[in-house]
Every structure is written in C-alpha cells, then in structure tokens.
Amino acid sequence: MHAGKTVAIIGAGPVGLAAAAHVMERGMTPIVLEAGPEAGHSVRQWQHVQLFSPWEYNVDKAAARLLAPTGWNSPDPHVYPTGAELLERYIEPLATKTPLRDVIRTSCRVTAVGRAGFDKAKTKGREQAKFEIRCQNGKGPETLRADAVIDASGTWASPNPAGAGGLVALGEREAAERISYGMPDVLGKERARFAGKAVAVLGAGHSAIGTLIDLTALAQQTSGTRPIWLLRGTDPAKAFGGGANDKLAARGELGAHFASLVGSSQVQVEAGFPVAAITQADGRLRIATSSASCGRSVVVDELVVATGFRPDLSFLSEIRLRLDPAIEAPVALAPLIDPNEHSCGTVRPHGARELAQDDAGFYLAGIKSYGRAPTFLMMTGYEQVRSIAADIAGDKAAAARVELELPETGVCTRGGVEGGPAASGCCGGPAKQDASACCAADESAKKAGVAGCGCS
Structure with a gap:
C-alpha cells in the first residue's frame, strides 16, 4: 500500500x-x-x-x-x-x-x-x-x-572540462575568467563579452553548434568578431545531424544551417584538436593540443567549452x-x-x-x-x-506500461559507424522485455547472440 x-x-x-x-x-x-x-x-x-x-x-x-x-x-x-x-x-x-x-x-x-x-x-x-x-x-x-x-x-x-581526456586542461582553472561553459547568451546579456573578439568554441553537440551560429550572427553585426570551432574529432559533418530526416524539425534545421555556415567559411574549423593546455599572455588565451611547444595552437580572446x-x-x-x-x-x-x-x-x-x-x-x-x-x-x-x-x-x-512515442533523429551511429538517414528507426519503438535492447530488431539480434547494438 x-x-x-x-x-x-x-x-x-x-x-x-x-x-x-x-x-x-x-x-x-x-x-x-x-x-x-x-x-x-x-x-x-x-x-x-x-x-x-x-x-x-x-x-x-x-x-x-x-x-x-x-x-x-x-x-x-x-x-x-x-x-x-x-x-x-x-x-x-x-x-x-x-x-x-x-x-x-x-x-x-x-x-x-x-x-x-x-x-x-x-x-x-x-x-x-x-x-x-x-x-x-x-x-x-x-x-x-x-x-x-x-x-x-x-x-x-557539472559541465565537462576542456581537457580532451576528461580531465581539466592544464591552465584551465587559472584562465577561468575568460572561459564560459554550456551555451552563453552571446546575442543578449553577454554580448559585450564576445563582440569584436576571437572566440573559440570547443565541442560538437547542439550547445556548441548553437553558440557558433550566434557568433556568426554577431560577426555580421560587429566587426572583429571571429568564431573558431575547435573539434576533437576529425569529421565536422558528424555534427550536422539528420537534417530533413529528423522528426524534430528545429533540431534538423539547426544542423543544416550550421553546415551551410561551415561550408561558406563563416566559421573557422580546427578539426582534430584535442585541448591539452591553456595559457594566458597579453590578456589573451593560447589553446594548445600539447603542453609542449610542438603542438597546434590557436590564440583567442574567449573560450566557450561546450563538451557536455x-x-x-x-x-x-x-x-x-x-x-x-x-x-x-x-x-x-x-x-x-x-x-x-x-x-x-x-x-x-x-x-x-x-x-x-x-x-x-x-x-x-x-x-x-x-x-x-x-x-x-x-x-x-x-x-x-x-x-x-x-x-x-x-x-x-x-x-x-509505455505511454510515449519518441520522434526519430534521422541519424544514428551504430558501433562507431555513421548510419545516416537509412538508420532512422534504430532506437525507437516500445519497450521490450530485454532491458538492454534498443528496438525490436536489436532484441531479436541479442537473442541470436549478436554483440553490440544488433540493429544494423
């Protein structure tokens, strides 16, 4: 009772x-x-x-x-x-x-x-x-x-830090005054902080993409504003999402719009950029892939960490x-x-x-x-x-009982392989008896002894 x-x-x-x-x-x-x-x-x-x-x-x-x-x-x-x-x-x-x-x-x-x-x-x-x-x-x-x-x-x-290994990057805490986490209000109350500045955004999710889109809008309004995308992975296209296949239209449109900005070079892309160290000099930040001088680096005024x-x-x-x-x-x-x-x-x-x-x-x-x-x-x-x-x-x-039907994203990565539009439906559907199964096909695959996601 x-x-x-x-x-x-x-x-x-x-x-x-x-x-x-x-x-x-x-x-x-x-x-x-x-x-x-x-x-x-x-x-x-x-x-x-x-x-x-x-x-x-x-x-x-x-x-x-x-x-x-x-x-x-x-x-x-x-x-x-x-x-x-x-x-x-x-x-x-x-x-x-x-x-x-x-x-x-x-x-x-x-x-x-x-x-x-x-x-x-x-x-x-x-x-x-x-x-x-x-x-x-x-x-x-x-x-x-x-x-x-x-x-x-x-x-x-509890935002994730900038360091590529899940640890705080060297110098990250010391540079806290010039680092934002999550998705700052670039076009609103924090506009003065970013206008006319070189701003690096680290991350590949929706918060990073949204912030970079806002920074490109700010760049059109205020000269000197320069958005730089720091991407740990090597394939920027993975961040563009399912586009028209996404059942949540606004989410699909966001990725498509961002893809056009990247394609037109309105965003500087630094792919394969695992952050290891952040140092300060002359009021600016040097963000580097290594604590040694041999690594790649960018120099910016502000860093936005949008790593989840x-x-x-x-x-x-x-x-x-x-x-x-x-x-x-x-x-x-x-x-x-x-x-x-x-x-x-x-x-x-x-x-x-x-x-x-x-x-x-x-x-x-x-x-x-x-x-x-x-x-x-x-x-x-x-x-x-x-x-x-x-x-x-x-x-x-x-x-x-299941009382909810979720919209599909239009894109699915299975076992590290990008599924694209053909993969839509991978994880939708009602709850199954096997709590580890993500869909009907996956449950059947698991019963057959298939390892991994099983629905590819």
Whole structure:
C-alpha cells in the first residue's frame, strides 16, 4: 500500500516538478528540494535558447492536469518555446499556482542521502529503513526522511572540462575568467563579452553548434568578431545531424544551417584538436593540443567549452548505486544511450525498471539518469517519472506500461559507424522485455547472440 508515503524529489526543474505532480496524483506526498532560489533555476541559465521540441513534447500530462483548475492556457502545441517561455508559461505557474507550491523548498541544497541508521555496507533490514536526506539552507543544515527518493537534480552544474581526456586542461582553472561553459547568451546579456573578439568554441553537440551560429550572427553585426570551432574529432559533418530526416524539425534545421555556415567559411574549423593546455599572455588565451611547444595552437580572446555535462554523484556516496562504469547511467539504460554504440536521440521509452537502484525506492530520473550521454529529451524524463511514481505506489502494471512515442533523429551511429538517414528507426519503438535492447530488431539480434547494438 502507498497510503502515507512521502517521496523526496531532488530538483525543481521540469522533470522534478513532473515527478511531484505524478506523486501527488497517486495520493502520496512529494517534497521537492531545489538548490536554487526558484523553481527552474537551471533553465534560467539557458533561457535565451530555443528548444528543439514544440510545446506538445514539453508539457507533462499530470502537470497539465494540476494546472487546468488555475485557468492556465495551454500553449500552442506546435510552437517551439525558448527557455524563458518555458519558465513563464509552464514552470512558474506550475510551481506557484498549483498545490505544488506547498511542497517545494527552494535554496535547499541536498548534501547527502542515505538510509536512516544504515551505512552503505550494512544490509540486514536495510530495505525497511527510511531514506535520510541532508539539506543545507539559509537556516543551516536540516535532515528529512522519506519512503522513496527521485533524484532529478540534472547535470547543469557539472559541465565537462576542456581537457580532451576528461580531465581539466592544464591552465584551465587559472584562465577561468575568460572561459564560459554550456551555451552563453552571446546575442543578449553577454554580448559585450564576445563582440569584436576571437572566440573559440570547443565541442560538437547542439550547445556548441548553437553558440557558433550566434557568433556568426554577431560577426555580421560587429566587426572583429571571429568564431573558431575547435573539434576533437576529425569529421565536422558528424555534427550536422539528420537534417530533413529528423522528426524534430528545429533540431534538423539547426544542423543544416550550421553546415551551410561551415561550408561558406563563416566559421573557422580546427578539426582534430584535442585541448591539452591553456595559457594566458597579453590578456589573451593560447589553446594548445600539447603542453609542449610542438603542438597546434590557436590564440583567442574567449573560450566557450561546450563538451557536455556529467552527473554529480558526490552526495550519493551512501546509496547503493548500480551505474555503468563508463557512461555513469543506470546499467539497464546505459546500452541504449552509449554513444560508443549509437547516437540516437530516439532512445526507446523506459521507466522504473531501468532506473531503479539497488537501494529499493531510490531512482535517478531526467538528464541525470543519462550520466555522461548526450541528447536527452524532456518528454523522456516525463515518461520516466510517470513510471517511477506508479512503481512507488505499487502499480506495477502502470510502471511497466509505455505511454510515449519518441520522434526519430534521422541519424544514428551504430558501433562507431555513421548510419545516416537509412538508420532512422534504430532506437525507437516500445519497450521490450530485454532491458538492454534498443528496438525490436536489436532484441531479436541479442537473442541470436549478436554483440553490440544488433540493429544494423
């Protein structure tokens, strides 16, 4: 029975709030713990960015049901919102005008999670113990207890460093004043920082591409602005995406537009450029592929590091986690999203079964559940927490049910080989019995003993 269960939810972003809505709809009590001063704190850091998916994919169903009695007007499902519009028209009303307002605790940073009275090594009776959550707020430390925990804290606060080996590049910390991470507001509030400057952007994902597109627009408006693309790989075309084959049109258009900018030499491309060292001289940065003088280098005014993010697992050291050693995602989910195998954003829907950890009642959700893997879609997180809430409530049938169809990217890398448009459909489709299978063909291949992705 779930009556009286309390569920602690870490993070008040879109997925955390959706989790709270589903938990509340199930008759349980959510407690949402948000490190920032307001709900959607991380979204506020990229509110200038337009989402790749339209409103129909960015509003959770349980959240919409909570909003309906408030007189909330559902946005046009076919319009692509910016982060600011997501905040104004969805996150803020959900956090302030529904019953969720009474369960959200802001400026409350979680510092540790464990089992009350049980250290990580102690087993007997562990599952019956409540979770103990330590928080830090303006009043000082606080301890809460809950029957279950959903960690939807995201990865925004843990960007990957510039160093090619996953380590901080030599001199990176010392040059912090001239380095930005993620996707800075190049055409807005941070315009003065980049206008008229030589700006290197390191990375090959959507954040890097979006920033380079904004820098080319800034270059057309302000002379002296020079965008430089630092690419660790040797094939720039891999960053262009699925184009017209991408079912999310805005995502496909972004890659196609960027390809045209590169083709017309509006972006200086430095491919095969693994950053090893950053030094400062005369107010500028020298970014080099080696700490020795023999490596390649570029000299710029600013560096934008858009190399992705990684999960912060530091406050979960007393939780029994079962994570893939490379991707740092739950072991049942990792094979579906491992970029070493494929790069589909259309990873099949998944839920409690794949996300539950060895400490029963603890789940990773949202982009944090993807570990170091890229290409997370918000609607994937909504399906995750719907399933998790059902699982906590004891409704195993609903937890196992799939209630989401994901759009295809139009491009898939399988086993390190680019599949192109012909590979579309690689990872879509309903959940299978084999949690490691990404589609029907892959499941069949696995049953036949085929190694790797199996759906090529």
